[in-house]
Amino acid sequence: MKNKKVLVIAGIIAGVAFLCLVGLFFFNSREYFSGQFGRKTYISNTDVSSLTVEEAVAVMNESKGFTVQFSKDGKVYDIDVSDAVTREFSKDEVVECKDNLTFTEYLLGQEKDFQVKPAQSMVDEEKLRNILQRALPAETTKTKDAYIDEEFQLVPEVFGDQVNFDELIHNIKEGVNTGLKLDYKLEDYYIQPKFTKESENIVKAVEEISTYKGMKIVYQFGEDSEVIDWDKLKKYLVYNPDTAVLKLKTKWVNNFVRQMSSKYNTYGKTRKFKTTKDGTVKIHGGIMGWWINEDDTVKQLKKLLKNKKSKTVEPVYRNIAAQHGEDDIGDTYIEISIKRQHVWFYKDGKLKLDSKTVTGKLTKDRKTTVGVHRIYGKQRDRYLGTMAVQGYRSFVHYWMPFNWDGQGLHDATWRNKFGGDIYKTGGSHGCVNLPYDFAGKLYDAISIGTPVVVY
Numbered sequence: 185m186k187n188k189k190v191l192v193i194a195g196i197i198a199g200v201a202f203l204c205l206v207g208l209f210f211f212n213s214r215e216y217f218s219g220q221f222g223r224k225t226y227i228s229n230t231d232v233s234s235l236t237v238e239e240a241v242a243v244m245n246e247s248k249g250f251t252v253q254f255s256k257d258g259k260v261y262d263i264d265v266s267d268a269v270t271r272e273f274s275k276d277e278v279v280e281c282k283d284n285l286t287f288t289e290y291l292l293g294q295e296k297d298f299q300v301k302p303a304q305s306m307v308d309e310e311k312l313r314n315i316l317q318r319a320l321p322a323e324t325t326k327t328k329d330a331y332i333d334e335e336f337q338l339v340p341e342v343f344g345d346q347v348n349f350d351e352l353i354h355n356i357k358e359g360v361n362t363g364l365k366l367d368y369k370l371e372d373y374y375i376q377p378k379f380t381k382e383s384e385n386i387v388k389a390v391e392e393i394s395t396y397k398g399m400k401i402v403y404q405f406g407e408d409s410e411v412i413d414w415d416k417l418k419k420y421l422v423y424n425p426d427t428a429v430l431k432l433k434t435k436w437v438n439n440f441v442r443q444m445s446s447k448y449n450t451y452g453k454t455r456k457f458k459t460t461k462d463g464t465v466k467i468h469g470g471i472m473g474w475w476i477n478e479d480d481t482v483k484q485l486k487k488l489l490k491n492k493k494s495k496t497v498e499p500v501y502r503n504i505a506a507q508h509g510e511d512d513i514g515d516t517y518i519e520i521s522i523k524r525q526h527v528w529f530y531k532d533g534k535l536k537l538d539s540k541t542v543t544g545k546l547t548k549d550r551k552t553t554v555g556v557h558r559i560y561g562k563q564r565d566r567y568l569g570t571m572a573v574q575g576y577r578s579f580v581h582y583w584m585p586f587n588w589d590g591q592g593l594h595d596a597t598w599r600n601k602f603g604g605d606i607y608k609t610g611g612s613h614g615c616v617n618l619p620y621d622f623a624g625k626l627y628d629a630i631s632i633g634t635p636v637v638v639y
Contacts, residue, residue, distance in 0.1 A: 219236050219237065219282070220235060220236055221233060221234060221235055221240060221282060221285065222234075222285060222289060222293060222296060223293050224293060224294065224295035224296065225285070225295075225296045225297075226296070226297045227273075227278065227281055227297075227299075227300055228273070228298070228299055228301075228302065228363040228364075229250050229251060229252070229365055229366060230243055230247065230248065230250055231243075231249045232244070237275065237278050237282055240278050240282075241275050241278050244271065244273045244278070245270075245271060245272055246266070247266040247269040247271055248266055249264065249266060250264065250265055250269050251263060251264050251265065251266075252265050252356060252359075252366045252367070252368070253366065253368070254320060254367070254368050254369075254370055255367070255368075255370065256320075256321055256345075256369075256370040256371065257371075259321075261319065261320065263315065264315075265316075265356075267311055267315065268307060268308045268309075268312035268315055269305070269306075269307055269308075269312075269360055270305065270306045270307075271302040271305045271306075271360065272302055272303050272304040272305070273300060273302050273303060274303050277300045278300065281298040281300065284298070299362075299363050299364045299365065300363045301362060301363040302361065302363055305360045307353075307356065307357045307360055309353055312353055312356065313349055313353060316347075316352070316353075317349070320347065320370070323344065323346045323347070324344075324345055325342065325343075325346075326344045326346060327342060327343065327346045327374070327377055328341060328344070328377065329341055329377045329378050329379040329380075329425065329428075330377065330379045330381045330383065330386050330428075331379065331386075331423070331425050332386075332393070332423040332428075332430065336393050336418060336421065336423075338381060338386070340380075340381045341377035341379065341380045341381060342377070343374070343376070343377065344375065345370075345374055346375040347370055347374065348373050348375045351373055352368065352370075352373045355368070356368075383428060385428035385429055386428050389423065389428060389429070392492070393421075393430065395492045396418070396421065396432070396492065397414045398414075399412075399413065399414065399492060399494050400412070400494045401413075401485070401488050401489070401495055401496075401497070402495070402497070403444060403498065404497070404498055405448050405498075406507060406508025406509050407508070407509070408448075408508065410444055412440075412485075412489075417432065420432055420433040420434070420436055421433075432489060434486050434489060437482050437485050437486055437489070438478075438482055440485070441476065441478050441481045442478060444476060444481075444499060445478055448474055448499075448508070449473070449474055449476055450473040450474045450475075450505055450512045451473030451474060451475035451502075451503050451505075452469065452473060452475075453468075453473065454466050454467065454468040455467050455468075455513070455556055457556075457637055457639070459519065459521065459639065460519060460526075460528050460535075461521065461526075462521065462523070462524075465639055467554065467555060467556055467638075467639050468554075468555065469553075469554065469556075470554075470555025470556035470557045470587070470638070471503070471555070471557045471558060471586075471587050471588055472504075472505050472512075472513075472555075472556045472557055472558040472635055472636075473503060473504075473505050473512065473556065474501065474503070474504060474505050474508070474512060475501060475502040475503040476499045476501060476502070477500045477501060477502045480500035481499040481500045484497070484499070484500055504633070505558075505635070506633065506634075506635050513556060513635045513637065514635065515532055515533035516530060516531045516532055516533075516634065516635075517529075517530055517634060517636070517637055518530075518559075518586075518593070518626075518634060518635065518636045518637065519637050520541065520543070520552075520616055520637065520639075521639060522543050522552060522554070522607070523639075525540060525541055525542065525602070525603045525604060525605075525606070525607055526538065526539070526541060526603065527539050527540075527541045527593070527622075529626055537622065537625055537626055537629060539602070539618060539619055539622040539626075540602035540603030540604075540619075541602055541603065541616050541617060541618055542596065542599060542603070542606050542607050542610070542611060542612060542616075542617040543611055543614075543616055543617075544607065544611050544612050544613060544614040544615070545607060545609070545611030545612065545613075546607065546608055546611065550611060550612070550613050550614055551611075551614065552591060552612075552614050552615075552616060552638060553587050553589050553614065553638065554638050554639055555587070556635060556636075556637050556638075557586040557587045557635070557636040557637075557638065558586060558633055558634060558635050558636060559586050559630055559631070559632050559633060559634045559636060560586065560632060560633075561583075561584070561632060562583070562584055562627065562630075562631075562632060563583040564581060564582065564583070564627075565579075565580075565581055566579070566580060567580075568594070569613070578596075578598070580595055580596075581595050581620065581623070581624070582624055582626070582627040584626070584627060584630065586636040589614060590614070591614040591616070592615055592616070593615070593616045593618055593626065593636075594615055594616075594617070594618065594623060595617075595618055595619070595622075595623035595624070596612070596617035596619075596620075597620050599617060602617065602618070602619060
């Protein structure tokens with residue numbers, strides 16, 4: 185009795201199942217034989233389930249339900265972009281998709297996904313961008329380039345999750361035209377840093393900063409100096425974040441050199457000089473004195489900066505003196521007093537030679553030029569002047585020129601007297617006449633560059 189009951193129940197279940205299968209058969213076969221697509225049919229990212237061919241073509245051309253799949257960090261986002269996409273499909277190709285569906289696929293309700301290339305397609309980039317920016321997850325980290333900060337320290341790059349929508353939209357446009365299923369990993373479209381700490385320009389900038397920090401250019405002026413080091417250089421270093429290039433501005437160099445000239449030039453300045461017999465006097469002019477050649481010194485400094493080398497140098501001079509400092513005459517010099525008609529030679533502060541002399545006659549064209557000069561040449565046995573130009577031609581054994589007026593110290597063997605008031609009426613044409621023996625001793629004692637102080 186019990187077994188009979190079990191068989192009855194099993195039969196009922198089997199009958200119900202059979203009726204369901206028959207119902208499913210007739211339901212699905214109705215779609216098949218009525219010309220409709222199956223219930224899980226997609227053509228080129230458009231759902232055409234249970235639609236006729238004509239209905240499918242219309243829906244596909246309107247891009248209804250057209251979705252693009254995106255993924256980020258393992259999470260999937262299906263985004264409807266139909267409002268931004270217009271496509272036109274061939275009915276014949278849609279019919280071909282319908283013909284490729286089998287009755288078994290209809291009967292079992294299997295999912296089918298056909299890919300048909302549209303005859304035409306158009307994407308509204310602005311609409312697509314708005315759709316994506318609203319629907320995709322917001323960025324959490326902004327991409328940043330590596331750069332050099334205001335303290336000249338390297339700040340490494342940051343890899344963010346900002347999407348490069350231009351590139352993504354470009355690829356979607358191309359994808360739409362293929363008719364294929366579209367899916368994109370957002371990680372493939374993250375904006376990448378233009379410069380990283382390994383980029384050539386960044387590496388070069390870091391190396392240059394290290395070099396500049398170790399640089400020291402010293403302009404020496406005796407015991408004084410002007411130093412160009414990191415503290416100064418960093419004020420003129422400029423980093424361009426667009427190119428990752430570090431540049432040292434050099435406009436300041438001109439002003440720097442001008443300031444050195446103002447501070448250290450002595451050429452043409454009035455000096456205080458302690459004389460042998462007349463105390464301290466003020467002497468103006470003369471050819472001796474430090475005079476920086478600003479143009480050439482600017483070129484010199486710019487070249488040193490370009491080479492990024494440490495070096496101790498002197499400026500390029502137009503004119504020089506005996507020594508640096510407030511007293512640029514030093515303690516080795518020739519002193520000439522026009523008033524006393526006397527010459528003294530001091531070496532290392534000690535009087536070595538002195539003699540009476542005859543200087544230039546006290547007329548505008550013949551007087552000896554006052555000032556601090558220097559010996560710029562030495563020559564033995566030569567003639568001075570010409571009869572045609574100067575009106576005289578004199579042979580001398582020792583010639584020691586000291587200014588740009590053609591004046592110098594020399595022996596005057598045609599004279600038998602020196603000193604006194606001879607110069608007032610019988611003075612030279614500007615030169616300092618000396619006794620022969622004294623001229624020889626002075627010639628041997630001095631060197632080119634020896635200061636000559638005339639007052």
